[in-house]
Amino acid sequence: MAPYEPEQNTNEAEAPRAGRRKAARYAVPVAVAGVAAATIGLVPALATSGDPKLPDVTAQELIEKIAASDTEQLSGTVKISTDLGLPSLGGGMTGGFAPGGGGGGGEDGEGSSADPQSKLMELASGTHTLRVAADGPDKQKLSVLDDAAEYSLIHNGDDVWAYDSKSNEAYHSKSAGKAGESGNSGDSGKKDLPKGVPSTPKELAEEALKAADDTTSVKVDGTAQVAGRDAYRLVIKPKQTGSTVGQITVAVDAKTGTPLKFTLTPAGGGSAVVDAGFTKVDFAKPSASTFDFTPPKGAKVTEGDDAKAEKHDFKGDAEEFKGEEDLNGLNVIGKGWNSIAELELPGGQGLPTTESGSGDMPQDAQRFLDSLGDKVTGKFGEGTVFKTRLINALITDDGKVYAGAVTKDALVKAANAAS
Template sequence: MAPYEPEQNTSDAGELRAGRRKAARYVVPIAVAGVAAATIGLVPALATSGDPDLPKVTAQELIEKIAASDTEQLSGTVKISTDLGLPSFGGMTGGFAPGSGSGGGSEDGEGSSADPQSKLMELASGTHTLRVAADGPDKQKLSVLDNAAEYSLIHKGDDVWAYDSKSNEAYHSKAAGKAAGKHGDAGKKDVPKDLPKDVPSTPKELADEALKAADGTTSVKVDGTAQVAGRDAYRLVIKPEQAGSTVGQITVAVDAETGTPLKFTLTPSSGGSAVVDAGFTKVDFGKPDASTFDFTPPKGAKVTEADDAKAEKHGFKGDAKEFKGEEGLNGLNVIGKGWNSIAELKAPGGQGLPTGKSGESGESGDVPPDAQRLLDSLGDKVTGKFGSGTVFKTRLINALITDDGKVYVGAVTKDALVKAANAAH
């Protein structure tokens, strides 16, 4: 194993350090909290072998190497696993199943099963194998493989196509917008309008999200070496220094030659297996074949245009710009900093959770008794200066919903959420 430098605080990294993650990234509906978790987690599902003997580097030098990497051409296979510790709901929140119709598929007559808004969010649970390819900022392809089917997302020039082979449905939209920065932004220069913006799917994107949280509240060190997908790599270990975070440790395997992150693993502060694990099992930094990014809808495929899908969803055939806005970010306030950042906002409608009873007589309330029992089993009742509420927990993202309609959410413990709610009252 190669030697490594003593632990360093990221405040020494100066301007090379990425800024604190945007508070809005913590503001997610509980139903898609796993998506936020996917920005900083993984299960050790990838095989590594050997400890290559590499030149000694400091943590700052390795961060600089990541920042200076200009990899824009690559292809390979990525395996990603996410274990948030959520209960099974009989397929309601199951793993990715191309063509299953879940999350907005057309089997129920709504939308297209190829719509990437729902399909890519399903990467937040279970284990998935992805094929990825990139050739500069205008050509990228990501395919999610299933036993007998494949879901592909292809960006080439001004066009973005998504195709679900199982349902033989395609979804087409136009690329729009320019994202800042160059490293790791292959595929982000022209961001497809209809893609979920916070669903990283490669080790590089996951590493970027982790480093954004390194704002002087984090220790970073180089902890030996590893071999991932046949490549020699350094192991960069990132640990929160604040108490109260659900993040225990993040390990990033950084390619020794190119500076490209090859594997990303997050373990929770509660211990046990990692929350998410994403990494290359095969990788090639050569130029992909040009035909990789070609796509024509197969004969008989149902093709949905993005603008038409939006109009149908809203029951509106006019100007789609009327639906723009930041719905759900009601009264956003950020409490704390770094890993302990907690987003405070108002629940939709300004009310707490629905209840199964109304008044002292016990007549039917907002939800059926069975549904109320399910809600009670998923959450922990808590009280404090703020009154009372319920904490919904995963192994990474936790959320407190108070009875008076306030929401506190972050990658922090239950006690940290209660403390923040008390301080806000």
Template sequence: MAPYEPEQDTTEADELSAGRRKAVRYVVPLAVAGVAAATIGLVPALATSGDPDLPDITAQELIEKIAASDTEQLSGTVKISTDLGLPSFGSGMTGGFAPGGGDGEGGKDGKSAADPSAKLMELASGTHTLRIAVDGPDKQKLSVLDDAAEYSLIHNGDDVWAYDSASNEAYHSKDGGAHADKNGKGDRKDLPKELPATPKEFAEQALKAAEKSSTSVKVDGSAQVAGRDAYRLVLKPKDSGSTVGQITIAVDEKTGTPLKFTLSPAGGGSAVVDAGFTKVDFGKPSAATFDFEPPKGTKVTEKGDAADKPGHRGEDFKGEGPEGLNVIGEGWTSIAELRIPGGQGLPTSGAGSDEVPQEAAKFLDSLGDKVSGDFGSGTVFKTRLVNALVTDDGTVYAGAVTKDALVKAANAAQ
């Protein structure tokens, strides 16, 4: 087993930074292109056969090993568990996010039930099993499996297909990879952005954060994931105020491919995100894996149809983000600041309206903590990882930081 390595302090940050930047640039795609880092893998405890005895390696060498990975072909099964500590509202409010959920016939408001921009958001909560196949930057397939249904997203050359077996609906667009680079990244306007789905994509985001802030980085022994020997790379924020306790990345000893990602919260308890392979094969997938023809009777929505017009779900992930978005700080303790249109905060229990009934306003009150400061007053809404302060004058401060850090940022912005 690789020995426990003393934490590397800030004097080594420059040496690690170059390796991190290379890792972020060159780690190979493991899932459908464009399904990359939003918010939120594998069941918390994957079966192992004991920690393997591997040659010694430093954190810098392991990061460089990730950067040098040339894996372009693989297939396998990934399990994702995400526990943000959010309350369950029942199928009446969340049915549209699960495979086979939604309205039975199509999505809500005439939107396609197969639209990937909303469908893949289900990965942000609960436990899911994914099947993944990759053959270079132009061929990827990701399938979200349910007990009686399957949702698949297929990128094959210029075509992007999404198919929901429960509703028998499909979503199709052309030029899905026309602007992709050699790593399968690029201007894929038809695929959700910033939504991690594989250990590699989670790891990429973690390395970005580690590059920009004070971070403890070390190799903490070894593990076996999906029958393969792996090193454990551990990242810990040194700055106070972050809700992230530590991130553990299991890196394949032979290929340098991230096999498992675990994010533990600073508050303790079970992992917020646990994502990893249960089965993996680094051989070339069959070409037929990426072929798709809509089954007979399938309702097909083409890009540009009504459900894909501005204001509909197909537009939700386009653009660079909300107008007026400002990022305060960097790395683990960065906070996003933006204004709510209209310059008003959330309704309170005493401010019900036709749009927001008093009962709903009371419910919002019950979910948050009232705070005040130089900025005025507002409400902090908390999960086990991401917290958000909504001020009464309509400004939002959000990040993987503590309530006190949000209040401090709001005060400093005055």
């Protein structure tokens, strides 16, 4: 990570201007936008306590401390809360992603309910308690705790295991190629881990720092105590107007440089949109048995290769979507926190409606979408802006999409400029 240059005699720092790709500057909005459309929840922010007396540091020194942190061994408990402000569906939307909810499939659906690709999407909604453990790049474990169930994801060498105790289903995958063929065991099994759902304060902090550029203010703002450890508070703020992001606060362990807590508050005020922090943490080496897993007797085991084969049987409309490589061609309008992604829906048409006569949109679904959206007009024609407390998206009637962590007015302005 390149160093940040602080202002003379202050703790405030600006990120480097050169060498930042548009995709990196858009990392924070995209990390949340990828899951925002399927999330609900209303949870208060997590609390910290105490203002320990620590030696003064500049923002540059603290960021360098994070970058130099070599923490590879830890265990602890993380509480993560997400409040995008979407209306509740009575648990119908998130229930399938909760431990034991069967969102990943199972006997009554496709694939396995333990498949991590869909299971861990639940972290994008509501509040959750996680147990985490790590011992270097080859051994990690994450468990999502529920009142009556537990979902665990274990990476141990060449194996990735996931287990849903509610359904008694397990999911297993190996690294690309046969065991022993890869020259780097540190990469083994990782391609089957979910992407785009940061689950620890460190992962969230890294995404935030990727997005920092000359549009960003970064400063040290006091101290805190998190999980019984002394920490510095690093505050990251947009300098631009028009962003829905108010600020990001990262509590950084004073001794190890490990981020202990991450909080994203919206410009509109109120509770945090994302709040993730350790409630307990131990930097000692976890026991080797922590990463051992054997499916319980009677558990249904799905092999990753079999699950992928089932997914590839789908044809028709799915073929119109060219895959992840298309996302690399997103047109990004603007810069920094005001970046707006522009893309087109397949077929060059807007969202289906009950009035269209296509029958593609049930009336209940139409009413739900209408409750989220505001009709807007401009040089671009007509469209609807769908809102959360962080990510907003304008979908025009001719199939254009403009999305970002920006206000409704900023989206309309971008659509007009592109017309």
